[in-house]
Amino acid sequence: MNRISLLFFTILCFSSAYVGAKEADHQFRIHGLFQADCIDDLRRVTEKFPGIALVKADHAAGTATFRFDPAKAFPDAKSPEQLIEHLRNKLNGESQGVFEARPLGSLPREKQKELKISIEGLDCKGCCYGAYLAIYKIDGVESATASFKDGLVIAWIDPTKTNRSALEEALTKRGVNLKGK
Numbered sequence: 001m002n003r004i005s006l007l008f009f010t011i012l013c014f015s016s017a018y019v020g021a022k023e024a025d026h027q028f029r030i031h032g033l034f035q036a037d038c039i040d041d042l043r044r045v046t047e048k049f050p051g052i053a054l055v056k057a058d059h060a061a062g063t064a065t066f067r068f069d070p071a072k073a074f075p076d077a078k079s080p081e082q083l084i085e086h087l088r089n090k091l092n093g094e095s096q097g098v099f100e101a102r103p104l105g106s107l108p109r110e111k112q113k114e115l116k117i118s119i120e121g122l123d124c125k126g127c128c129y130g131a132y133l134a135i136y137k138i139d140g141v142e143s144a145t146a147s148f149k150d151g152l153v154i155a156w157i158d159p160t161k162t163n164r165s166a167l168e169e170a171l172t173k174r175g176v177n178l179k180g181k
Contacts, residue, residue, distance in 0.1 A: 022069045024054055028084065030091075032099040033124065034132035036102040039173045045095045049073075051085075060154075062143030063104065098129075105142040112142050115164050117171065118179035123150040134174035137166045146171040151179060 012125040022080025032038060039057045042064060046054040053075045057064040070083055077083040084101055122128055128146040131153050138146045148155045153176075155167055168178055 022072075023067050024069070025065050026070075027065045027104060029102040029104055029135055029143070030057065030064045030099060031062075031102060031136060031151075033057060033062050033064070034096065034129060034136075034144065035059060037125075041095070042099055045091060045099060048094055049090060050103045053118065060143070061156075064101075064146075065089075069140060086163060105178060107142060107158045109142075109156070109157075113159045115155045115157060115167060116131050117153045117164070119146075119148075119151055119153055119156070119171070119176055121177040122146075122151075124148065130174055131176045134158060134170045136142055138162055138166060138170060141167070 004101055023103040030042065033042065033112065035060050035133045038059055043054050046052055046066070052066055052068040052135060055065040066087075070077060074083050074086040077086050080103075080154050084103055084171050087101040091101055093107075121132060125148075132144055132146040135141055135155055142158060144153065144155040153167075157163070157167075162172065171178060172181075
């Protein structure tokens, strides 16, 4: 998280006790939103968390907005990093490792490069999750999707940190067949 984002997040999350605010909307990157139907899965997971509501999610951007009062939802969190860690652990535990919360990326979408990689041979949601996992955690991947129906993996990347070759190599190592290769 860059300094400005961290400062804004700190003010937003931790000033509520001082100004009387209670609930507020908080946006995060969400690992695991690789298909549109994953939003329903995320909604089912977060329904189990008292005081935390999923307001909206965007699978293409890999983000979700939650509404909660940080002091009530995560009373032990003393910093933005701890708050994200607590939410990450909650999501990860309840979803059995599928979902994680992370800070929003620092690179604006207009500076990211979209890469579309044609894939074949994947026939289920689990296979697509495997393809997604192969690239999502690569440094420089801001968001990603994978669809066996469309035969595509789409990644939004920071072109100064990664490239198509790195993603294709990671997919191949994971056993994903690249169309035309």
